[in-house]
Amino acid sequence: MRCLLFSALALLGVATLAQANGLPRPPVRPVGGREVKFVVEVDPDATKARLVVPQAFMVPGGLPGANPGGFPGANPGAVPGRFGLSTLPTVVIGLSLFLALGSGGVWLARRGKGKIVAGLFVFALLAGVTSSVFADIAPRPKPKPPIPPVPPAKVFTAVKLPADIKLSDKVTIEFVGVGDTVKLIVPKNAVKVEAPKAPEE
Amino acid sequence: MSQTVPLDPSPLTSAVRGRGALLFIGCGFALACASFFLAGWTPLSFSIVTVFLFAGPHNWLEFRYLLTRMPAHWGRQRAFFSVALAGALGISLGFIGLYALGESLVIGEDLWTAGYSLLQTVFILWVATLAHLRSRLAPRRDWAWVWPLAFLFIALSWLSPSHWGMGLVYLHPLMALWLLDRELRRSRPAWRPAFHALLATLPLFLGLLWWQLATVPDLYPEDELSRRITDHVGSGLIPGIPSRTLVATHAFLEMLHYGVWVVAMPLIGLGVAPWNLGRIPLAYRGSAWKLGLALFLLLGFSVVVVLWGCFLADYTTTRVAYFIVAIIHVLAEFPFLLRSL
Numbered sequence: 001m002r003c004l005l006f007s008a009l010a011l012l013g014v015a016t017l018a019q020a021n022g023l024p025r026p027p028v029r030p031v032g033g034r035e036v037k038f039v040v041e042v043d044p045d046a047t048k049a050r051l052v053v054p055q056a057f058m059v060p061g062g063l064p065g066a067n068p069g070g071f072p073g074a075n076p077g078a079v080p081g082r083f084g085l086s087t088l089p090t091v092v093i094g095l096s097l098f099l100a101l102g103s104g105g106v107w108l109a110r111r112g113k114g115k116i117v118a119g120l121f122v123f124a125l126l127a128g129v130t131s132s133v134f135a136d137i138a139p140r141p142k143p144k145p146p147i148p149p150v151p152p153a154k155v156f157t158a159v160k161l162p163a164d165i166k167l168s169d170k171v172t173i174e175f176v177g178v179g180d181t182v183k184l185i186v187p188k189n190a191v192k193v194e195a196p197k198a199p200e201e
Numbered sequence: 202m203s204q205t206v207p208l209d210p211s212p213l214t215s216a217v218r219g220r221g222a223l224l225f226i227g228c229g230f231a232l233a234c235a236s237f238f239l240a241g242w243t244p245l246s247f248s249i250v251t252v253f254l255f256a257g258p259h260n261w262l263e264f265r266y267l268l269t270r271m272p273a274h275w276g277r278q279r280a281f282f283s284v285a286l287a288g289a290l291g292i293s294l295g296f297i298g299l300y301a302l303g304e305s306l307v308i309g310e311d312l313w314t315a316g317y318s319l320l321q322t323v324f325i326l327w328v329a330t331l332a333h334l335r336s337r338l339a340p341r342r343d344w345a346w347v348w349p350l351a352f353l354f355i356a357l358s359w360l361s362p363s364h365w366g367m368g369l370v371y372l373h374p375l376m377a378l379w380l381l382d383r384e385l386r387r388s389r390p391a392w393r394p395a396f397h398a399l400l401a402t403l404p405l406f407l408g409l410l411w412w413q414l415a416t417v418p419d420l421y422p423e424d425e426l427s428r429r430i431t432d433h434v435g436s437g438l439i440p441g442i443p444s445r446t447l448v449a450t451h452a453f454l455e456m457l458h459y460g461v462w463v464v465a466m467p468l469i470g471l472g473v474a475p476w477n478l479g480r481i482p483l484a485y486r487g488s489a490w491k492l493g494l495a496l497f498l499l500l501g502f503s504v505v506v507v508l509w510g511c512f513l514a515d516y517t518t519t520r521v522a523y524f525i526v527a528i529i530h531v532l533a534e535f536p537f538l539l540r541s542l
Contacts, residue, residue, distance in 0.1 A: 104349035
């Protein structure tokens with residue numbers, strides 16, 4: 001029992017320093033269809049067509065906190081300062097690792113492998129202390145260069161649909177942080193402009 | 202004092218056994234070779250055809266075999282089989298419900314991911330509990346190590362749910378081979394060395410498959426069905442591994458798994474024709490049980506026929522629905538495998 005308590009305390013110290021590397025990748029699953037606003041715009045400077053899709057449309061129901069009209073590149077899904085689903089994986093992983101190492105120590109101790117348990121305990125303690133020290137005295141990473149200001153979003157001429165638009169078999173797809181409209185931005189020469197009708201005499 | 206003199210097996214018996222093992226291994230090797238060529242040559246089509254032909258029958262035959270292994274009276278195994286049954290049903294319903302909630306857009310991505318990881322956690326703890334209960338049954342086993350391993354797996358499943366799920370997709374076909382090995386140990390122990398030799402060729406087949414597909418253009422799914430198939434095998438989850446290789450690998454393993462349940466297990470494990478209720482312990486509990494089992498097996502066979510019809514009518518939708526509902530047969534294998542260890 002003493003062995004278990006000591007092992008548990010030491011491993012708890014290690015487990016709290018554990019970091020999950022980002023959120024787990026969501027499982028692959030089909031996404032249902034939905035109707036959204038769709039516009040076609042002409043960019044005089046473009047040479048190829050591109051499809052601009054807001055990130056909110058990549059997940060069903062849209063991301064929480066989506067804010068149309070916000071700054072380009074903003075992450076509408078971020079909710080700073082709140083303990084939510086984004087921190088749950090880290091907590092569960094830490095707890096599971098703690099339980100794994102703790103129960104493993106108990107198993108080894110019951111099998112009479114006391115020396116191995118003692119060795120693991122010392123290792124865990126060293127790992128915990130070393131990582132704490134290293135975190136404080138390790139060379140700090142270089143400060144990141146300042147983020148350049150985001151240029152104001154260009155405004156393009158919308159094409160009235162239906163329209164006669166010529167496209168190639170390839171289109172660039174862009175995912176943007178904000179917005180509620182799917183846009184197809186085409187070069188100037190992709191849109192057939194109808195000649196103005198001659199006035200009737 | 203009298204002594205028991207072991208009878209030497211007659212030369213005829215040995216010859217029959219030897220021939221039986223040779224035939225078994227020969228058929229297994231032929232199946233592996235055929236699967237290797239077809240999966241490597243046309244992985245998508247092979248996957249579509251094999252699922253259509255064998256998905257339903259293999260489930261029915263697997264259920265028939267598991268009935269043979271289910272004791273008539275649970276007795277001291279009551280806790281084990283109760284947890285097995287409740288867990289298999291509950292976790293299956295959980296996965297089906299989660300899928301339905303996701304498809305109907307009721308829950309968002311974060312909640313879906315958390316729900317999926319939670320179900321995986323419940324699944325891992327269920328298997329660990331079954332292993333713990335099994336270790337207390339005769340013959341007793343010292344399986345206390347299953348708990349640290351289970352907690353480690355839980356951590357891994359939360360760290361990367363998609364990779365964990367993909368691992369289970371590939372583990373499932375291999376479980377059939379393990380179950381076959383346990384059945385051979387029980388009923389045909391003389392065949393096991395030859396079977397193990399056959400298993401040893403699997404890494405060679407897989408290595409050759411990957412080597413051959415390394416230079417072949419990748420798959421680019423152009424329709425819903427192709428996309429579903431490539432998604433199912435984890436396309437895009439591991440960088441550098443083309444979809445074609447994953448689809449071919451999964452189709453190859455899946456065909457071996459179908460071969461185990463459709464051919465090997467009925468011939469080796471049942472001992473009677475599949476529709477014969479003989480050797481089902483539950484059938485000996487009474488006429489009501491016998492009738493119930495017969496009706497259940499008949500219903501199951503009807504479902505197989507209906508499944509074929511649904512595949513012909515709308516293969517894509519039927520395939521999606523089948524792989525969601527069929528999770529229960531994946532889970533059902535775990536208790537019987539543990540019981541056989």
